[in-house]
Amino acid sequence: MEALKRKIAEDGIVLSDQVLKVDSFLNHQIDPVLMQQIGREFARRFEKDEITKIVTIESSGIAPAVMAGLELGVPVIFARKRKSLTLTDDLLTASVYSFTKKTESQIAISGNHLSKDDRVLIIDDFLANGQAAEGLLSIVKQAGAAVCGIGIVIEKSFQPGRDELVKKGCRVESLARIQSLEDGKVTFVQEVRS
Amino acid sequence: MEALKRKIAEDGIVLSDQVLKVDSFLNHQIDPVLMQQIGREFARRFEKDEITKIVTIESSGIAPAVMAGLELGVPVIFARKRKSLTLTDDLLTASVYSFTKKTESQIAISGNHLSKDDRVLIIDDFLANGQAAEGLLSIVKQAGAAVCGIGIVIEKSFQPGRDELVKKGCRVESLARIQSLEDGKVTFVQEVRS
Numbered sequence: 361m362e363a364l365k366r367k368i369a370e371d372g373i374v375l376s377d378q379v380l381k382v383d384s385f386l387n388h389q390i391d392p393v394l395m396q397q398i399g400r401e402f403a404r405r406f407e408k409d410e411i412t413k414i415v416t417i418e419s420s421g422i423a424p425a426v427m428a429g430l431e432l433g434v435p436v437i438f439a440r441k442r443k444s445l446t447l448t449d450d451l452l453t454a455s456v457y458s459f460t461k462k463t464e465s466q467i468a469i470s471g472n473h474l475s476k477d478d479r480v481l482i483i484d485d486f487l488a489n490g491q492a493a494e495g496l497l498s499i500v501k502q503a504g505a506a507v508c509g510i511g512i513v514i515e516k517s518f519q520p521g522r523d524e525l526v527k528k529g530c531r532v533e534s535l536a537r538i539q540s541l542e543d544g545k546v547t548f549v550q551e552v553r554s
Numbered sequence: 555m556e557a558l559k560r561k562i563a564e565d566g567i568v569l570s571d572q573v574l575k576v577d578s579f580l581n582h583q584i585d586p587v588l589m590q591q592i593g594r595e596f597a598r599r600f601e602k603d604e605i606t607k608i609v610t611i612e613s614s615g616i617a618p619a620v621m622a623g624l625e626l627g628v629p630v631i632f633a634r635k636r637k638s639l640t641l642t643d644d645l646l647t648a649s650v651y652s653f654t655k656k657t658e659s660q661i662a663i664s665g666n667h668l669s670k671d672d673r674v675l676i677i678d679d680f681l682a683n684g685q686a687a688e689g690l691l692s693i694v695k696q697a698g699a700a701v702c703g704i705g706i707v708i709e710k711s712f713q714p715g716r717d718e719l720v721k722k723g724c725r726v727e728s729l730a731r732i733q734s735l736e737d738g739k740v741t742f743v744q745e746v747r748s
Contacts, residue, residue, distance in 0.1 A: 389631045389667045390616070392624035418613035419632060422584070423620045430586035437583045438613060442635075473583045 361401050361535040365548055367394060368514065368536055374544045378516075379460075386485055386513065387420045398535060399427025402483065402511045405533045406432065409508040411481045413437060413474065415496055417467060420485040424513050428483055437474065439467040439496060452502045454495035459488070467495050469503075476504030487512040487534060490521025497530070509533055516541075517549050555595050555729040559742055561588060562708065562730055568738045572710075573654075580679055580707065581614045592729060593621025596677065596705045599727045600626070603702040605675045607631060607668065609694055611661060611686055614679040618707050622677055631668065633661040633690060646696045648689035653682070661689050663697075670698030681706040681728060684715025691724070703727055710735075711743050 373381040385391040402424070411432050416425035417439040429436040450471035457464045474480070482496045493510055500507050507530065515522055515534035518541075525532050537549035567575040579585040596618070605626050610619035611633040623630040644665035651658045668674070676690045687704055694701050701724065709716055709728035712735075719726050731743035 383664065384667065385629075388634070388664060389629050390620055390623070391629055392620050393627075395620060396624055419616060419634075422613060422616045423630075426584055426586050426589060426617045426620065429584070430590055433587075435579075435583050435585055436617075440582070440613075470577060470582060473578065 361398070363394065363397055364513070364536045367391070368538075369546055372546055374541045374546060377541050378519075380514070380516070380538065380541055380546065382514065386423075390423050392423075395423045395427045398424045398513060399429075399431050401535055402428040402481070402533070403431035406481050406509055406511065409481070410479050411508055413478045413505070414481050414483055415439065415469065415474075415500055416483045417441070417492055417496060421483055424485065424511075425483040428481070428511065432481075435473075437469055439469045439499065441465055441467055452499045454498040454502075456491045456495040458491065467492075467499070469499050471503055474500065474503035474505050478503070478505035479508050480505050481508055481511055483511045483513075485513045487515040487521045487525075487532070488519040490519075490524045493521065493525055494528075497525075497528070511535075514538065555592070557588065557591055558707070558730045561585070562732075562740055566740055568735045568740060571735050572713075574708070574710070574732065574735055574740065576708065580617075584617050586617075589617045589621045592618045592707060593623075593625050595729055596622040596675070596727070597625030600675050600703055600705065603675070604673050605702055607672045607699070608675050608677055609633065609663065609668075609690055610677045611635070611690060615677055618679065618705075619677040622675070622705065626675075629667075631663055633663045633693065635659055635661055646693045648692040648696075650685045650689040652685065661686075661693070663693050665697055668694065668697035668699050672697070672699035673702050674699050675702055675705055677705045677707075679707045681709040681715045681719075681726070682713040684713075684718045687715065687719055688722075691719075691722070705729075708732065 414436045453468045509531040512534040515537045517537045539549045540547045608630045647662045703725040706728040709731045711731045733743045734741045
């Protein structure tokens with residue numbers, strides 16, 4: 361997605377060979393117009409998949425997921441990383457290991473909002489080692505729902521997340537794929553435009 | 555806002571005299587079409603205020619804030635409740651006490667994204683005791699920016715948050731104002747329609 365790649369090239373900050381900071385439009389400050397474009401692009405890529413629900417994870421997945429939900433005309437559920445006063449019924453949970461924080465945490469979704477008839481699109485802001493996406497995948501499967509695909513805003517293609525998900529049979533659609541952050545520079549994977 | 559009040563009446567669950575659960579369209583599952591309507595209503599109420607930034611707090615504030623940002627054509631910043639790998643520069647912080655969880659926590663925004671020239675609309679999902687809104691207010695003032703108003707999706711008018719904010723000179727615009735949750739029933743404040 362060219363508009364996104366341009367934004368990353370202009371406003372992304374390479375903190376190290378592993379870490380790209382996009383706090384000015386995705387992870388802290390959010391650009392709503394770009395989110396709308398991202399939502400439309402996810403909707404375009406999954407328009408034939410008869411999606412009934414989008415599942416994401418707080419907090420940075422919410423904006424792109426809600427815009428995609430608006431375009432596809434389906435509700436969005438965000439998995440919680442923290443305990444919630446009102447999130448108590450029939451919880452589906454998964455453990456997610458964070459390589460950057462070196463901690464394991466629980467994520468949870470209420471089983472009330474997912475059924476075996478649902479066709480789910482999982483959306484997240486980043487794909488690196490794939491731990492968050494695999495946690496969401498596990499939760500959706502616990503509900504007996506079908507996972508139609510995984511939509512990622514920014515994929516760090518030099519990390520193993522994508523391959524792990526593809527190995528599990530998932531379709532992964534990433535709007536920007538980063539080949540390398542070496543030398544303080546963002547290099548994108550060269551792709552034939554679809 | 556009639557569509558919101560209808561949704562609360564139909565899908566909200568009164569857990570106690572104090573707690574309304576709206577996990578099916580706002581706090582866990584999100585209804586993107588309703589969020590768009592909410593965003594438009596906030597934009598309508600603040601269209602003459604020359605807003606330059608919206609400030610909210612993760613996670614449930616993000617969806618309504620991003621939709622309002624889209625309508626007003628301004629960026630959204632969400633305050634973080636947790637530490638972030640990339641949120642480290644020039645932090646503006648405030649303490650927020652949670653009456654329900656009986657814990658005090660820190661919220662933070664990077665000062666990079668707020669300046670003294672900004673005219674800020676604060677948006678949040680719920681207003682009860684006003685602690686989150688007051689924390690955001692403190693952060694925006696630390697940046698030297700002007701607070702043009704506070705937009706709330708659901709106000710529990712029987713709790714003191716609104717009065718505290720009004721006492722501080724804030725304009726508070728709540729899209730649904732709940733007078734009482736007694737007897738397991740949602741009763742709205744009767745308002746002359748604007």
